Amino acid sequence: MSNCRYDGVDNEQMKAMILAAGKGTRVRPLTDEMPKPMVPIVGKPVMEYLVEELARHGFDEIMVNISHLPEKIESYFGNGERLGVEIGYSFEGFIEEGEIKSTALGSAGGIKNIQEFGGFFDDTFLVVCGDALIDLDLSKAVREHWKSGAVASICTLAVDPKDVVDYGVVVTDDTGQIISFQEKPAVEDALSNQVNTGVYIFEPEVLDLIPSGEQFDIGGDLFPKIVERGLKFHAIDIPFNWIDIGRISDFWEANQKIMQGELRTIPMPGTEVQPGVWVGLNTSVDWDECEIEGPVYIGSGTRVEAGSKIVGPTWIGHGCHIRENADISRSIIFEYTRIGSASIVKDSVAFGRFFVDKDGKAFESEDMHLDWVTDSRIPAELLNGA
Numbered sequence: 001m002s003n004c005r006y007d008g009v010d011n012e013q014m015k016a017m018i019l020a021a022g023k024g025t026r027v028r029p030l031t032d033e034m035p036k037p038m039v040p041i042v043g044k045p046v047m048e049y050l051v052e053e054l055a056r057h058g059f060d061e062i063m064v065n066i067s068h069l070p071e072k073i074e075s076y077f078g079n080g081e082r083l084g085v086e087i088g089y090s091f092e093g094f095i096e097e098g099e100i101k102s103t104a105l106g107s108a109g110g111i112k113n114i115q116e117f118g119g120f121f122d123d124t125f126l127v128v129c130g131d132a133l134i135d136l137d138l139s140k141a142v143r144e145h146w147k148s149g150a151v152a153s154i155c156t157l158a159v160d161p162k163d164v165v166d167y168g169v170v171v172t173d174d175t176g177q178i179i180s181f182q183e184k185p186a187v188e189d190a191l192s193n194q195v196n197t198g199v200y201i202f203e204p205e206v207l208d209l210i211p212s213g214e215q216f217d218i219g220g221d222l223f224p225k226i227v228e229r230g231l232k233f234h235a236i237d238i239p240f241n242w243i244d245i246g247r248i249s250d251f252w253e254a255n256q257k258i259m260q261g262e263l264r265t266i267p268m269p270g271t272e273v274q275p276g277v278w279v280g281l282n283t284s285v286d287w288d289e290c291e292i293e294g295p296v297y298i299g300s301g302t303r304v305e306a307g308s309k310i311v312g313p314t315w316i317g318h319g320c321h322i323r324e325n326a327d328i329s330r331s332i333i334f335e336y337t338r339i340g341s342a343s344i345v346k347d348s349v350a351f352g353r354f355f356v357d358k359d360g361k362a363f364e365s366e367d368m369h370l371d372w373v374t375d376s377r378i379p380a381e382l383l384n385g386a
Contacts, residue, residue: 015121016059017111018050020130021067021092021104035069037130039245042258042315043269046245047130051083057138060085063120065110067092067102090114109216112207121204129198133254135265136199136240145201150234152206152226155199157242162187167195168219170235178233181223194235197242252349252358255332259295259313270297280318321376338376
């Protein structure tokens with residue numbers, strides 16, 4: 001692609017890749033039952049927000065590499081038609097004795113695998129991680145990449161200097177050329193507070209630096225090669241909102257922020273029946289006998305019994321059953337969860353048989369005798385004390 005096309009990308013047919021093959025071990029137990037890109041943020045998979053953002057900026061051909069629980073991504077997104085894009089999949093693994101075995105190739109190895117299979121990346125292309133929320137002006141980012149004449153660009157973001165220990169730090173010269181990286185440096189050692197957001201723009205020639213059939217990472221392997229070769233490598237510094245769902249605490253905080261309206265591009269679903277309280281279809285709530293302080297979302301088919309107190313930001317999924325006098329605050333309750341009578345749920349996530357605090361400490365309700373956290377589809381009369 002010519003680097004002189006600065007006038008816009010809206011009319012271009014753009015290609016992108018979403019990295020979705022990882023196991024998401026730091027977001028367990030959620031990722032024991034769903035791939036990380038399917039983790040719901042206010043009721044919708046995080047990857048769906050990414051696809052919508054890509055579509056808005058003309059990235060209408062999207063490849064997704066998949067490995068961990070791949071069928072859950074494929075069955076949800078299909079060919080992408082309902083989202084106005086075309087989606088293809090690159091499966092990294094094999095089936096042995098009826099079970100899927102993951103053989104993820106790493107972020108860069110996954111890109112190489114797609115290219116060798118069918119030559120998909122024939123022009124400037126975008127790569128994004130499938131586990132982050134962004135509202136970046138992607139069209140502007142591509143224009144900045146073209147203007148720089150770089151073969152690769154990273155969209156960076158300035159963070160509080162004390163937070164660099166959680167990120168990959170990008171070090172540039174005065175022109176924005178990337179000269180080195182620091183992976184999660186100590187605060188006193190950090191040479192910059194600009195961090196890697198996992199949003200990359202590449203020219204196809206970068207693919208020549210990635211070996212075939214090997215596990216190869218973008219940050220740890222490809223980027224050092226680009227720096228070593230002295231190729232033009234640019235940092236794009238455009239302010240934007242970025243929420244990385246790297247840990248359970250990030251997932252909890254993302255839902256909290258969005259419900260408080262801090263990411264304006266994501267509206268609350270449902271119908272606002274009173275200030276700060278949204279509901280899905282056909283809910284059963286004893287409004288006169290419950291105390292509900294928004295922002296709160298109550299999903300379709302959920303029953304909230306008398307005496308319950310719900311303090312937001314709290315998300316309650318569809319099909320839940322909140323028994324009498326339950327006390328829920330600043331929490332996320334996944335679909336089909338029953339919270340027993342007089343239970344207290346605070347700063348937590350209830351997910352199936354798991355109960356997880358906001359910092360990611362998880363334990364199974366059966367092991368901890370939390371019989372007040374159950375599946376709402378089990379008849380209440382069959383449960384003791386539920």
